[in-house]
Amino acid sequence: MDELRELYQEVILDHGRNPRNFGHPDGCNRQADGDNPLCGDQLTVYLKVDDAGVVEEVAFEGRGCAISMASASMMTELVKGKTSAQAEALFDKFHHLVTDDTVDLDMAAEDEDLEKLVVLSGVRQFPMRVKCATLPWHTMTAAIDGKGTVTTE
Numbered sequence: 634m635d636e637l638r639e640l641y642q643e644v645i646l647d648h649g650r651n652p653r654n655f656g657h658p659d660g661c662n663r664q665a666d667g668d669n670p671l672c673g674d675q676l677t678v679y680l681k682v683d684d685a686g687v688v689e690e691v692a693f694e695g696r697g698c699a700i701s702m703a704s705a706s707m708m709t710e711l712v713k714g715k716t717s718a719q720a721e722a723l724f725d726k727f728h729h730l731v732t733d734d735t736v737d738l739d740m741a742a743e744d745e746d747l748e749k750l751v752v753l754s755g756v757r758q759f760p761m762r763v764k765c766a767t768l769p770w771h772t773m774t775a776a777i778d779g780k781g782t783v784t785t786e
């Protein structure tokens with residue numbers, strides 16, 4: 634288990650140091666700001682959603698702790714190419730993963746998308762960190778729903 638924990642730590646640090654899809658691409662038609670004042674995480678999520686509801690482009694800018702930056706980075710990789718409904722459904726599953734102790738990690742790892750997010754499941758033990766991990770996802774769904782701002786408070 635310690636080895637696994639180290640691996641998870643490594644993945645989080647890698648995404649935190651080198652966030653994927655960081656920036657503000659041209660042609661985005663939705664955006665929202667997310668704020669987690671308890672930790673100081675602040676980010677903006679940009680989306681380009683086409684007429685069929687497919688997320689063609691997703692990126693973010695901002696700053697925060699390694700957990701929030703890693704979660705944002707992973708979120709952009711997983712949401713791209715999905716419909717907005719699929720993106721929101723994945724957030725539901727991720728939310729369960731990081732808040733519900735009864736979610737079995739082996740079962741979660743069988744889900745192609747959720748598997749990549751299992752590295753963040755350790756935040757379960759730390760309610761403050763759950764807010765860091767879920768902030769990018771709350772912000773992404775707020776952008777889809779046309780809400781401009783979300784805060785964890």
Ligand code: ZN
Pocket residue numbers: 669672673674697698699700701764765
């Ligand atoms: Zn944080």
